[in-house]
Amino acid sequence: MEILxxxxxxxxxxxxxxxxxxxCALASADDAVGEYRVKAAFLFKFGGYVDWPAQAFAxxxxxxxxxxxxxxxxxxxxxxxxxxxxxxxxxxxxxxxQEHETPAGVHVLFVARAAAGSLAVVLExxxxxxxxxxxxxxxxxxxxAINFVVVNNKVRFDVMLDSAEERNLKISARLLGVARNVVDxxx
Amino acid sequence: MRTLPFRTLRxxxxxxxxxxxxxxxxxxxxxxxxxDLRAYRFNTFAxxxxxxxxxxxxxxxxxxxxDAETANEGLGVLRFRPRVSAxxxxxxxxxxxxxxxxQGTPPQFPELPGDEGVRIEGDQVHAFRRVVEQGEILxxxxxxxxxxxxxxxxxxIGIVTTVAVLxxxxxVLVSIWLQTVITRPVLSAARxxxxxxxxxxxxxxxxxxxxxxxxxxxxxxxxxxAVVEARTRDLERSNAELEREIGERRRMEExxxxxxxxxxxxxxxxxxxxxxxxxxxxxxxxSVSHDLRAPLxxxxxxxxxLAEELAGRLSGDAQRLFDRIRAATQRMGQLIEDLLNLSKxxxxxLEYRDVDxxxxxxxxxxxxxxxxxxxxxxxxxxxxxxxxGDPRLLRAALENLLGNAWKFTGRTESARIEVGTMRDxxxxxxxxxxxxxxxxxxxxxxxxxxxxxxxxxxxFPGTGIGLATVQRIVHRHGGRIWADAAxxxxxxxxxxxxxxxxxxxxxxxx
Numbered sequence: 001m002e003i004l005x006x007x008x009x010x011x012x013x014x015x016x017x018x019x020x021x022x023x024c025a026l027a028s029a030d031d032a033v034g035e036y037r038v039k040a041a042f043l044f045k046f047g048g049y050v051d052w053p054a055q056a057f058a059x060x061x062x063x064x065x066x067x068x069x070x071x072x073x074x075x076x077x078x079x080x081x082x083x084x085x086x087x088x089x090x091x092x093x094x095x096x097x098q099e100h101e102t103p104a105g106v107h108v109l110f111v112a113r114a115a116a117g118s119l120a121v122v123l124e125x126x127x128x129x130x131x132x133x134x135x136x137x138x139x140x141x142x143x144x145a146i147n148f149v150v151v152n153n154k155v156r157f158d159v160m161l162d163s164a165e166e167r168n169l170k171i172s173a174r175l176l177g178v179a180r181n182v183v184d185x186x187x
Numbered sequence: 188m189r190t191l192p193f194r195t196l197r198x199x200x201x202x203x204x205x206x207x208x209x210x211x212x213x214x215x216x217x218x219x220x221x222x223d224l225r226a227y228r229f230n231t232f233a234x235x236x237x238x239x240x241x242x243x244x245x246x247x248x249x250x251x252x253x254d255a256e257t258a259n260e261g262l263g264v265l266r267f268r269p270r271v272s273a274x275x276x277x278x279x280x281x282x283x284x285x286x287x288x289x290q291g292t293p294p295q296f297p298e299l300p301g302d303e304g305v306r307i308e309g310d311q312v313h314a315f316r317r318v319v320e321q322g323e324i325l326x327x328x329x330x331x332x333x334x335x336x337x338x339x340x341x342x343x344i345g346i347v348t349t350v351a352v353l354x355x356x357x358x359v360l361v362s363i364w365l366q367t368v369i370t371r372p373v374l375s376a377a378r379x380x381x382x383x384x385x386x387x388x389x390x391x392x393x394x395x396x397x398x399x400x401x402x403x404x405x406x407x408x409x410x411x412x413a414v415v416e417a418r419t420r421d422l423e424r425s426n427a428e429l430e431r432e433i434g435e436r437r438r439m440e441e442x443x444x445x446x447x448x449x450x451x452x453x454x455x456x457x458x459x460x461x462x463x464x465x466x467x468x469x470x471x472x473x474s475v476s477h478d479l480r481a482p483l484x485x486x487x488x489x490x491x492x493l494a495e496e497l498a499g500r501l502s503g504d505a506q507r508l509f510d511r512i513r514a515a516t517q518r519m520g521q522l523i524e525d526l527l528n529l530s531k532x533x534x535x536x537l538e539y540r541d542v543d544x545x546x547x548x549x550x551x552x553x554x555x556x557x558x559x560x561x562x563x564x565x566x567x568x569x570x571x572x573x574x575x576g577d578p579r580l581l582r583a584a585l586e587n588l589l590g591n592a593w594k595f596t597g598r599t600e601s602a603r604i605e606v607g608t609m610r611d612x613x614x615x616x617x618x619x620x621x622x623x624x625x626x627x628x629x630x631x632x633x634x635x636x637x638x639x640x641x642x643x644x645x646x647f648p649g650t651g652i653g654l655a656t657v658q659r660i661v662h663r664h665g666g667r668i669w670a671d672a673a674x675x676x677x678x679x680x681x682x683x684x685x686x687x688x689x690x691x692x693x694x695x696x697x
Contacts, residue, residue: 038253045251048321087321154253174248178257 040077047087049175067106070115204362216347239316250325258285300327389416525652544572595623622677
């Protein structure tokens with residue numbers, strides 16, 4: 001019993017140490033300065049609440065790709081966050097895109113406010129593809145599935161279900177549970 | 188009853204029922220309570236763990252996306268679980284993220300999340316559960332739930348007690364009814380038995396209520412009663428028979444007693460008549476004898492005077508006739524004397540004294556020897572023969588008996604006379620034995636009659652009154668006299684002086 005207990009304590013400590021970074025990121029979510037850090041963490045975490053169709057991955061070993069458009073800070077934070085982590089058993093890859101680039105082969109695509117002008121174009125390029133598009137605009141009808149908002153200095157998000165369904169994505173009810181608003185265009 | 192202090196069967200039955208019910212209730216109650224408390228503990232643990240698990244699942248997203256509001260909302264669902272007193276969600280850094288406290292419960296939560304698992308603290312169960320997703324610990328869920336084991340136990344004890352009391356009441360009622368079913372036949376049988384004992388009424392029967400063992404008992408009892416009744420009837424009949432017989436016998440006895448009384452009365456009458464006649468006769472005899480003596484004395488006296496006057500002048504024949512007249516006269520005088528003696532013996536009351544029979548016999552023998560000094564007789568008298576009787580009469584008896592012996596041994600060589608006594612059972616028999624002429628036993632019945640003589644006058648002179656006198660004396664003493672003899676070989680006269688209880692056979696002589 002004693003051994004088990006101490007083993008469990010050690011494990012707890014290790015786990016706590018290992019994810020200290022995540023904890024720090026969450027802790028700083030309140031800060032306006034750390035807004036992108038929080039968004040980066042959210043982007044990473046969305047992967048666990050969305051089901052992609054099988055054809056979204058070329059083969060079982062294909063990585064899970066998170067694309068970031070116009071937000072180097074977010075990409076950097078993500079790169080630091082994904083070390084040693086997986087989503088659905090797949091390793092994670094971060095790809096940075098410029099505004100004019102065509103983001104291909106991504107599963108999550110974050111289009112930052114800085115690249116909002118080219119949003120329509122970007123969306124055009126990934127039309128009908130199983131890509132979870134995340135934006136931070138005020139326009140919920142832009143065609144993105146998830147849109148970040150800041151409420152009371154806290155990062156929250158809205159979910160547009162019809163946009164997700166158009167792209168064959170299934171969003172977990174639990175994610176919907178924590179969304180600020182869920183927009184269901186079909187209803 | 189040593190173990191159960193109940194006197195009646197019904198009390199015992201009720202007690203047995205109650206004790207059985209209580210025991211069963213107690214055992215069942217303990218088993219149920221123990222099982223339930225165990226199940227309660229298990230269910231509580233399972234419940235709190237499930238709750239923590241569910242909360243962990245539902246708050247994972249909120250933790251992931253730092254949505255305390257959603258987490259609080261999620262915890263708020265617990266208000267539908269009133270047993271849960273408090274719940275909280277800690278984030279990965281161990282800081283309180285969301286809380287829930289049941290209305291009325293102080294919102295107190297552990298400052299830091301504890302180890303995963305369930306533990307009991309007082310009347311609360313605490314459970315911690317890590318929220319893990321994608322292999323990452325997102326935080327910890329804490330659930331606190333009421334654990335009312337003691338209250339529950341008390342509740343159960345109350346319920347069991349209530350049920351026990353109710354069951355007891357029902358058991359008592361049922362047992363009262365049951366004991367009625369069981370004891371009624373028994374009591375009925377007992378009542379019948381008491382009836383039989385107190386009233387002796389064997390026709391009573393116990394009522395049979397059931398076909399069980401008691402029924403069998405009642406049947407057996409009734410059969411027994413039937414047998415007893417039959418026996419009693421037989422006994423009564425034979426008793427009546429006996430009584431009738433006894434009555435008859437008593438009547439017969441009464442008749443016989445009456446007859447006896449009559450008989451005795453008649454015997455008394457006859458006896459008194461006889462006695463009167465006898466006494467008259469004796470008086471007559473005495474007077475006659477007495478009155479006869481005077482003329483006889485005159486005849487004798489004048490005869491003697493005449494003989495002296497005519498002495499030497501009478502012829503031979505005349506002298507012989509004259510002598511015969513005188514001899515006859517003297518003989519008649521002797522007869523009269525003896526008759527008077529016999530009368531005397533019969534008259535007057537007996538005067539009982541202690542008499543030395545040996546001494547008396549000695550005196551008589553001395554007188555005999557003086558009267559006849561030429562005789563040589565060997566007389567042997569046993570010493571110390573003591574009797575109780577009238578000395579005058581006993582002397583007369585001995586004079587006659589010894590006189591006879593002396594007389595009848597007159598022609599015997601070496602005459603011998605013996606006076607002695609012997610025991611016959613518990614009485615004394617006295618005897619006088621001689622070795623004289625004896626007599627033929629064929630005439631024994633005539634021996635003691637007056638004027639009865641077995642020998643010729645020429646052979647042995649006598650009046651024939653002596654033995655009659657002896658017999659009269661012996662009879663007056665209540666005794667008996669008998670003889671044993673053979674001609675030429677002597678005679679033995681035996682006599683007793685006391686009434687005998689039963690007839691005594693002849694005493695063997697030599």
